[in-house]
Amino acid sequence: MSNAHITVLGARGSIPVSGSRFTRYGGSTTCSALVVDGATVAFIDAGTGLIDAGLMGLELAPSVGVFLTHYHWDHTQGLSMMDEMWSGACDICVWGPDDPQAILERAISPPLFPVSIAEVPSVRFMHMDGPIEIAGLTISPFDVNHPQGAFGYRIDGPNRSVAIVTDHEAGTGLDSEILDAISGSDVLFHDAQYLPREADAHIGWGHSTYVDAARAAAAAGVNELVLTSHNPDRSDVEIDEMVDSARGLFRNTEAARPGMEIVL
Numbered sequence: 001m002s003n004a005h006i007t008v009l010g011a012r013g014s015i016p017v018s019g020s021r022f023t024r025y026g027g028s029t030t031c032s033a034l035v036v037d038g039a040t041v042a043f044i045d046a047g048t049g050l051i052d053a054g055l056m057g058l059e060l061a062p063s064v065g066v067f068l069t070h071y072h073w074d075h076t077q078g079l080s081m082m083d084e085m086w087s088g089a090c091d092i093c094v095w096g097p098d099d100p101q102a103i104l105e106r107a108i109s110p111p112l113f114p115v116s117i118a119e120v121p122s123v124r125f126m127h128m129d130g131p132i133e134i135a136g137l138t139i140s141p142f143d144v145n146h147p148q149g150a151f152g153y154r155i156d157g158p159n160r161s162v163a164i165v166t167d168h169e170a171g172t173g174l175d176s177e178i179l180d181a182i183s184g185s186d187v188l189f190h191d192a193q194y195l196p197r198e199a200d201a202h203i204g205w206g207h208s209t210y211v212d213a214a215r216a217a218a219a220a221g222v223n224e225l226v227l228t229s230h231n232p233d234r235s236d237v238e239i240d241e242m243v244d245s246a247r248g249l250f251r252n253t254e255a256a257r258p259g260m261e262i263v264l
């Protein structure tokens with residue numbers, strides 16, 4: 001049986017941040033590596049955390065899948081600066097909702113970016129509409145509630161399954177469909193960008209509170225909740241406080257941080 005895990009590379013939502021307030025939970029935006037038998041076979045999202053893969057000691061497989069939840073900047077900017085893509089060091093297949101080729105060729109090309117991703121022969125783009133198997137992992141998309149639409153992903157590994165819901169505004173009919181998709185998973189990464197007192201001013205922005213995350217974890221019957229998509233203004237100390245509050249609702253709660261590993 002293979003040895004598989006997820007390594008978190010970035011957990012910040014919306015925009016990267018830097019400074020002494022963000023040393024433990026990091027400033028890089030959303031990206032996680034799927035590592036099987038020592039090789040990174042896929043990334044879930046391509047936020048700025050992606051460019052730290054080498055620094056984290058991750059080795060890329062000859063062929064790598066990049067599974068995007070959606071195309072907002074904080075989920076794609078790492079792809080634009082991925083050395084292995086521009087150099088052709090590995091073949092990359094970008095999966096996502098809608099038309100990843102049309103959207104990324106617009107986002108990563110002049111005048112928004114100095115050079116065009118359309119000219120990279122080692123990149124392919126695939127519309128995703130069902131589960132994909134890669135290196136013994138099954139990656140299954142499901143719809144979440146986020147402006148312009150987005151996916152969450154469930155990753156079923158050799159030992160455990162992990163659901164990742166980076167960007168989702170709770171409180172619509174989609175909640176029950178998401179619950180069906182994530183129920184029975186061992187670990188749930190869930191958007192917790194807002195505190196309850198911040199939510200009213202951000203209706204329609206597509207994010208949840210830690211209370212929403214804890215409720216989803218309890219309803220889905222997962223063993224562990226990992227809060228993610230941290231608000232760009234939320235300091236390490238404030239994230240600790242948020243985790244403490246969330247533990248009052250769902251005991252086994254942590255917050256995502258670069259370097260965190262979750263066994264699959």
Ligand SMILES: [Zn+2]
Nearest residue numbers: 070072146167
């Ligand atoms: Zn978004």
